[in-house]
Amino acid sequence: xxxxxxxxxxxxxxxxxxxxxxxxxxxxxxxxxxxxxxxxxxxxxxxxxxxxxxxxxxxxxxxxxxxxxxxxxxxxxxxxxxxxxxxxxxxxxxxxxxxxxxxxxxxxxxxxxxxxxxxxxxxxxxxxxxxxxxxxxxxxxxxxxxxxxxxxxxxxxxxxxxxxxxxxxxxxxxxxxxxxxxxxxxxxxxxxxxxxxxxxxxxxxxxxxxxxxxxxxxxxxxxxxxxxxxxxxxxxxxxxxxxxxxxxxxxxxxxxxxxxxxxxxxxxxxxxxxxxxxxxx
Numbered sequence: 209x210x211x212x213x214x215x216x217x218x219x220x221x222x223x224x225x226x227x228x229x230x231x232x233x234x235x236x237x238x239x240x241x242x243x244x245x246x247x248x249x250x251x252x253x254x255x256x257x258x259x260x261x262x263x264x265x266x267x268x269x270x271x272x273x274x275x276x277x278x279x280x281x282x283x284x285x286x287x288x289x290x291x292x293x294x295x296x297x298x299x300x301x302x303x304x305x306x307x308x309x310x311x312x313x314x315x316x317x318x319x320x321x322x323x324x325x326x327x328x329x330x331x332x333x334x335x336x337x338x339x340x341x342x343x344x345x346x347x348x349x350x351x352x353x354x355x356x357x358x359x360x361x362x363x364x365x366x367x368x369x370x371x372x373x374x375x376x377x378x379x380x381x382x383x384x385x386x387x388x389x390x391x392x393x394x395x396x397x398x399x400x401x402x403x404x405x406x407x408x409x410x411x412x413x414x415x416x417x418x419x420x421x422x423x424x425x426x427x428x429x430x431x432x433x434x435x436x437x438x439x440x441x442x443x444x445x446x447x448x449x450x451x452x453x454x455x456x457x458x459x460x461x462x463x464x465x466x467x468x469x470x471x472x473x474x475x476x477x478x479x480x481x482x483x484x485x486x487x488x489x
């Protein structure tokens with residue numbers, strides 16, 4: 209007997225949906241080893257040492273939350289972190305605002321908290337120059353920055369319309385201190401830096417001569433996120449226990465990585481930054 213065309217198409221659709229579910233990324237459940245990735249973009253210092261500190265922090269988080277095992281990884285590059293995330297499917301992350309905005313849509317990131325990290329940077333941005341003055345003095349001139357890898361974040365979120373990178377002759381740099389040296393040595397007239405770099409100006413020879421000509425709004429601390437594949441019960445428990453991670457036995461681990469405070473938060477606290485970043489974020 210010939211199957212009615214509509215029935216045949218319905219069965220094909222049902223089979224396709226079932227296959228899609230079967231091929232979906234594995235869900236991080238409460239009984240599995242839990243993955244934690246930290247993305248501190250443009251971070252300085254030894255990545256190997258930072259990884260050791262992170263491993264101790266991850267162990268503290270595992271103990272508080274009753275995880276059977278934990279896998280943690282530290283990155284200063286969003287691109288490299290993206291590759292690791294795709295391969296390892298972590299449940300949670302601690303990352304800079306720019307990394308969160310850039311990866312949010314791809315991984316279904318949900319905000320569960322914030323991490324106030326000493327010297328992490330990213331809380332405020334400055335355009336600095338030797339001559340001082342205002343931002344107009346830098347437009348049309350050479351601007352050094354190590355933040356040019358995400359122009360949308362700089363223009364839509366950091367600058368919030370005050371300027372575009374195309375207003376300057378861009379001098380991209382790879383390291384935070386290289387950005388400052390570019391202005392000191394005359395390779396650029398101005399530089400876009402963050403609060404961590406600004407705090408270090410006095411410790412760099414010639415840095416004290418640089419003056420802010422523009423200052424951004426203040427931004428929130430690093431974002432603690434749950435990945436879309438994480439089990440809901442696992443996420444709820446992690447959010448509830450965030451403040452406990454840096455208490456008791458975990459206090460020393462948090463101190464080592466520079467975390468002053470972990471606190472619960474939600475998507476609502478970051479909604480305006482998501483809107484400013486725009487589609488794809």
